[in-house]
Amino acid sequence: MKKHVFIIGGGVAGAEAASQLVKMGFDVTLAEKETQIGGKLNQWDRLFPSKRKAAEVLDFINKNLVDSKARVLFNTEISKISKQNGGYKIYAGIEECTADAILISTGYDVFNARIKEEYGYGIYENVITSVDLEEMFRNGNKIFNSNKEEPKRIGFVHCVGSRDEKVGNHYCSQVCCVTAVKQAMEVKEILPRAEVYCFYMDLRMFGLQFEDLYRESQEKWGVNFIRGRVSEAAENIDGTILIKVEDTLAGRPLKMKVDLLVLMVGFVPSAGTTEIGKMLNLDLTPENFLKPADEHLDTSSTNLKGVFIAGTCKSPKTIADTFADARAATLKIKEFLEGSEK
Numbered sequence: 001m002k003k004h005v006f007i008i009g010g011g012v013a014g015a016e017a018a019s020q021l022v023k024m025g026f027d028v029t030l031a032e033k034e035t036q037i038g039g040k041l042n043q044w045d046r047l048f049p050s051k052r053k054a055a056e057v058l059d060f061i062n063k064n065l066v067d068s069k070a071r072v073l074f075n076t077e078i079s080k081i082s083k084q085n086g087g088y089k090i091y092a093g094i095e096e097c098t099a100d101a102i103l104i105s106t107g108y109d110v111f112n113a114r115i116k117e118e119y120g121y122g123i124y125e126n127v128i129t130s131v132d133l134e135e136m137f138r139n140g141n142k143i144f145n146s147n148k149e150e151p152k153r154i155g156f157v158h159c160v161g162s163r164d165e166k167v168g169n170h171y172c173s174q175v176c177c178v179t180a181v182k183q184a185m186e187v188k189e190i191l192p193r194a195e196v197y198c199f200y201m202d203l204r205m206f207g208l209q210f211e212d213l214y215r216e217s218q219e220k221w222g223v224n225f226i227r228g229r230v231s232e233a234a235e236n237i238d239g240t241i242l243i244k245v246e247d248t249l250a251g252r253p254l255k256m257k258v259d260l261l262v263l264m265v266g267f268v269p270s271a272g273t274t275e276i277g278k279m280l281n282l283d284l285t286p287e288n289f290l291k292p293a294d295e296h297l298d299t300s301s302t303n304l305k306g307v308f309i310a311g312t313c314k315s316p317k318t319i320a321d322t323f324a325d326a327r328a329a330t331l332k333i334k335e336f337l338e339g340s341e342k
């Protein structure tokens with residue numbers, strides 16, 4: 001009898017793990033609450049660092065998953081999980097499945113920018129998020145403000161919902177600095193005459209080629225970087241946005257009018273991650289992501305035997321790191337199911 005692995009969440013992490021586990025000889029069922037595989041990747045247009053189309057990566061994971069013949073349940077959420085005969089019984093939609101191991105890959109949500117009331121997201125039409133801007137890119141690079149005019153000056157606000165005591169999120173979301181730099185360059189490609197400003201606290205360009213993107217954004221595209229936190233945004237009568245910033249390099253307060261303000265929203269644990277964590281009574285990190293059994297030696301297992309985690313349900317990550325993490329989790333699951341775990 002083949003051992004059965006049940007995967008919850010079909011983003012990059014869950015889809016990649018499913019194809020790999022089938023290759024290893026296991027039966028795999030993947031439950032995804034939406035109607036498609038790929039998670040957040042479906043919302044992005046071009047990816048850092050190379051600016052390749054997100055659709056290329058999506059095609060890769062979809063093809064691998066279809067070829068693997070893993071069983072995929074779409075539109076399916078989990079209502080209950082109980083222990084049974086050394087394994088688990090999972091109530092998934094209208095089905096009841098048994099599994100020898102569970103992999104949780106329920107990902108992240110982006111921070112709800114409405115919580116930062118001082119920026120006016122959801123109130124002022126010309127305040128948008130990085131997710132909204134990706135949608136504009138996907139819809140044929142149509143960047144307009146609420147008056148259907150091309151914006152002449154655009155501001156990007158870093159660290160929205162991250163590194164912010166006020167909202168209780170102290171951690172860095174890792175990918176929003178490089179996403180801001182990528183998006184700022186894309187805006188300049190589409191609107192070469194627009195002035196683009198990034199307002200940052202520190203620039204965390206940690207990956208290979210990220211620093212090159214930062215340089216390119218200034219040298220080739222003329223993107224301006226101002227170190228300082230935007231304290232508030234207010235709408236002018238013509239719909240433009242007045243922002244107040246403390247320029248911490250120049251040591252003086254600054255006021256600027258922009259036609260479009262883009263909030264770089266950070267990562268929070270997804271609602272699905274929190275829900276499954278509670279259902280199984282899994283240990284959480286202080287930031288409320290799912291906690292690995294050991295921060296160095298075993299980042300795929302949890303406090304519950306036979307339950308594993310992969311991807312951004314445990315911390316913010318790039319796509320490359322999510323792929324690597326999913327593959328690491330499959331090796332740990334294989335060890336567990338074959339009884340070779342130390």
Ligand SMILES: Cc1cc2nc3c(=O)[nH]c(=O)nc-3n(C[C@H](O)[C@H](O)[C@H](O)COP(=O)(O)OP(=O)(O)OC[C@H]3O[C@@H](n4cnc5c(N)ncnc54)[C@H](O)[C@@H]3O)c2cc1C
Pocket residue numbers: 008009010011012013014031032033034037038039040041044046047048049076077078105106107108109110130131134175179265266270271272273275276310311312313317318319320322
């Ligand atoms: C604005 C922005 C731009 C980005 N651009 C890039 C980029 O250019 N390059 C890059 O490397 N990274 C980028 N990232 C990061 C990238 O999105 C993540 O690395 C990647 O999506 C993580 O994949 P995941 O599978 O862990 O999570 P997710 O993509 O969140 O997938 C989780 C899946 O689980 C499903 N799910 C959740 N709960 C349940 C449940 N209870 N039952 C069933 N299914 C459930 C969800 O529907 C989803 O399909 C960006 C992030 C942001 C915010």
Ligand code: SF4
Pocket residue numbers: 158159160162163171172173174175176177178202203204264266
């Ligand atoms: S990656 Fe940059 S924008 Fe995102 S939280 Fe960290 S410092 Fe802020």
